[in-house]
Amino acid sequence: MPPQFPDQKQYAAFLFDMDGTILSSKAAAERVWGHWAERHGLDPVRFLPTMHGKRGVDTIRQLGLPGIDPVLEADKITQAEIDDVDGVVAIPGAVSFLAALPPDRWAIVTSSTKALALRRLDAAGLPVPRFMVTGDDVTIGKPNPQCYILGAEVLGVRPAECLVFEDVEAGVQAGEAAGAGVMVITAAGHKHDFGNRPSIDDYTTISPAIRGDGLMIVRRPQIIG
Known part of the structure; x- marks a missing residue:
């Protein structure tokens, strides 16, 4: 139906x-998050579809990456996204x-x-x-x-x-x-x-x-x- x-x-x-x-x-967000994922050993192809629609801090926290401060990382990503609004x-x-x-x-x-x-x-x-x-x-x-x-x-x-x-x-x-x-x-x-x-x-x-x-x-x- x-x-x-x-x-x-x-x-x-x-x-x-x-x-x-x-x-x-989407393009701007995936540029920023894709670079972040690569730096932290994540596969962007698999990771990027999971991050849309959520707070950055929640996305990072759910990954449970060792030695990562989710709040600090989310702040860095937010600034990168503010700097990149191409498209x-x-x-x-x-x-x-x-x-x-x-x-x-x-x-x-x-x-x-x-x-x-x-x-x-x-x-x-x-x-x-x-x-x-x-x-x-x-x-x-x-x-x-x-x-x-x-x-x-x-x-x-x-x-x-x-x-x-x-x-x-x-x-x-x-x-x-x-x-x-x-x-x-x-x-x-x-x-x-x-x-x-x-x-x-x-x-x-x-x-x-x-x-x-x-x-x-x-x-x-x-x-x-």
């Missing part, structure tokens, strides 16, 4: 992951989609640090939202739902009233564990099996509609003929 597109469901707020969801930073661009349609939303009804919820998030948003020509939850704001990262619970809280709504936009399994799991609906964005090309979850490639095929009561709907244009 194909996934049911949530074009009739009403939401109080939208929560967007950043990397791979509203902007493309960071907005996902098609994201600029206009975000511009159509009430500014108090959406937030970015990213595993990136705030400094890196601001750098990549600027590089991609995307607006800095009124509300943003970053990896600096949580004690444990995705797939733990803490970030999306906090994202709903800062908007003054319940997670169950939100639609989360995500691109990787850790984020999808975090959104669902928080109790939110999830829309998968596939533009980044991650090789994940998202099962029977609604998905779109980018934002060119959808638009938001805001009802008189402030609730929002995701709509797809009708194809005639």
Whole structure:
């Protein structure tokens, strides 16, 4: 059975992951993390697919590398990512989609640090939202739902009233564990099996509609003929 597109469901707020969801930073991130992996004797081909969507400190800590300080290493990687934004661009349609939303009804919820998030948003020509939850704001990262619970809280709504936009399994799991609906964005090309979850490639095929009561709907244009 194909996934049911949530074009009739009403939401109080939208929560967007950043990397791979509203902007493309995969090439830049994999350059930085690939070099780091090689220096530490890891196979980049096997390692790189595992690091997307998570806080850097959590990724490094889970590796259990001897003699490595995860916090210090994550700080170094973050600075390298801030320095390398070559090829960071907005996902098609994201600029206009975000511009159509009430500014108090959406937030970015990213595993990136705030400094890196601001750098990549600027590089991609995307607006800095009124509300943003970053990896600096949580004690444990995705797939733990803490970030999306906090994202709903800062908007003054319940997670169950939100639609989360995500691109990787850790984020999808975090959104669902928080109790939110999830829309998968596939533009980044991650090789994940998202099962029977609604998905779109980018934002060119959808638009938001805001009802008189402030609730929002995701709509797809009708194809005639």
